Amino acid sequence: MPANENTRKNRLAFGAEIVTYDDARRAAKRRLPRMIYDFIDGAAGRETAPARNRAGFDAVNLQPRALRNVTExxxxxxxxGQVFDAPFGIAPMGMCGLTYPGADQIMADQCTARNIPLGLSTAxxxxxxNMRQLAGDNAWFQLYASGSTEQxxxxxxxAKQAGYQKLILTVDVPQVSRRVRDHKNGFEVPFRIGPKQFLDFALHPQWSLSMLWHGIPETANYKHPNSGGFDRNSSRAGADWTFLDQLRQVWSGELIIKGVTSTEDARHIQAAGADAIWVSNHGGRQLDSAPSSVTLLPPIRAAVGPNYPVIFDSGVRHGEDVIKALALGADFVMLGRPVMFALGxxxxxxxxxxxxxxxxxxxxAMAQIGTCSVPDITPQCLYGDTQISPALTTENIALIPTEHHKTGGHR
Known part of the structure; x- marks a missing residue:
């Protein structure tokens, strides 16, 4: 069924409510407890990095073209080595089950039906x-280097025994950042429910009753006897160059390095034998002063050359964002927070x-810019000599209405 017909049905199903990212975010804010919503929506420090991510996209314009046959x-x-039905997929995210019962299976079903990839977080x-059985080759496993090397x-x-073909090593979380909203809300894994959290849950009965019925989700991969158990705040700094060499030796499938924001790192990762890099600032959740990820695509693409696979995330909200990222040098784009909000x-x-x-x-948008296929989305699709500055300053960001500010701040 064409996407527009599906969308019309969804509009009817939700009373014309859940259509865009903004719709999903607003609806999730109503349904989810504040602690869960803030876990998804929050970021590091003063939360200026997500605003820079969006400002980077907003600074890029696409060039409309006329008199081109774009019917097909x-x-x-x-x-x-895979062919997907769209140039985007779902990024690995921990504890998706907090948004909705069976969230991981829901994502697997959607990605399988649409033939797009799904990253499965270690957490x-x-x-x-189980995810490999549900999603087959569409499932990619994401790895954190936490605990001992043996763990x-x-x-x-x-992952090898389960049949995964693609392994994602996340390297931008040497230490989980201080996320102020999580600290204020008392968000911990596993949950510690005090009076504040109890009241929060009581004010959101739909979510709370569904979780009581289905059970609070756990970090299932850490239930394995060799995992060492899950500690959200533990160091993940084991992902160094020595570990990358070891991992490359033992993993014969495709190896993707996620969380790259430096051209120097990109070249070294390429030389170390990784099959692809993933440009990302973790959605602004790790370093408040990190540059906008989309501003890094052109220099990183130049650093690794035209044929080396580059995946991208951070700040992607809309279909035109996907096209902008592709035109700036990405080969593929992954969605994060919007998926969590849609589920929530x-x-x-x-x-x-x-x-x-x-x-x-x-x-x-492809029709508007005169392209009929994804390989046709090149820098020529950008308006003029589009240059986006990597030096979006805090002063600039203060003038930008962030998603948080536009919706009236925290509840």
Whole structure:
């Protein structure tokens, strides 16, 4: 069924409520307890990095073109030996089950039906073996180098035994950042429920009753006897150059390094034998002063050359954002927070509505800029000599209405 027909059905299902990212975010804010919403929406420090991510995208304009036959458009995309039906997928995110019961299976079902990739976090609410059975080759396993090397390598061995073809090593979380909203709300894994949290949950009965019925999700991969247990605040600094060399030796599938923001690091990772890099500032959740990820795409693309696979996330909200990232040098784009909000808003129906909208936006924008296929999305699709400055300062950001400010701040 065409994406626009699916979207119309979703509009009817939600009373014309869940269509865009902003719809999903507002609805999730109503349904989720403040502690859970802030866990998704929050970022590091003063939370200026997400605003820079969006400012970077807003500074990029696309060039409309006329008199081109764009009747037949195709979103199929080749990446690392696979062909996907769209140039985007779902990034690995921990504890997605906090948004909606069975969230991991919902994502697996959607990604399988749409033939797009799904990253499974080490801190997922479902065992990696189960996700592989649900999503097959569309499932990619994401690895944190935490605990001992033996514990980390036990995850690698499990991924090999389960049949994963792609392994993502996240390298931008040497230490979990201080996220002020989480600290104020008392967010911890596993939950510690005091009077403040009890009241928060009581004020959101729909979420609370569903969690009571299905059970609070756990970090399922850490239930394995060799995992060492999950500590959200533990150091993940084991991902150094020596570890990368070791990992490359033991992992024969495609190896993707996620969290790259430096051209020097990108070149070294390429030389170390990784199959792809993933440009990301973790959605602004790690370093408050990190540059906008999208501003880094052109220099990193120049550093690794035209043929080396580059994946991108951070700040992507809409279909046109996907096109901008592709035009600036990415080969593929992954979605993070919007997926969590769509799930938190309405579970599977919310996610389906949002992914339908992104797909439709990409196809429509491709027509406007005169392209019929994803490989046709090049820097020539950008308006003029588009240059986005990596030096978006705090003073600049203070003038930008962030998502948080536009919705009236914290509840």
């Amino acid at each position: 458009r195709c979103l199929k995309t080749h990446l690392l 997922a609410s479902i065992p990696l073996e 980390t390598m036990s995850f690698v061995e499990r 808003a309405a579970g599977g129906r919310g996610l389906r509505a949002y992914l339908d909208e992104v797909t439709l936006e990409i196809s429509t």
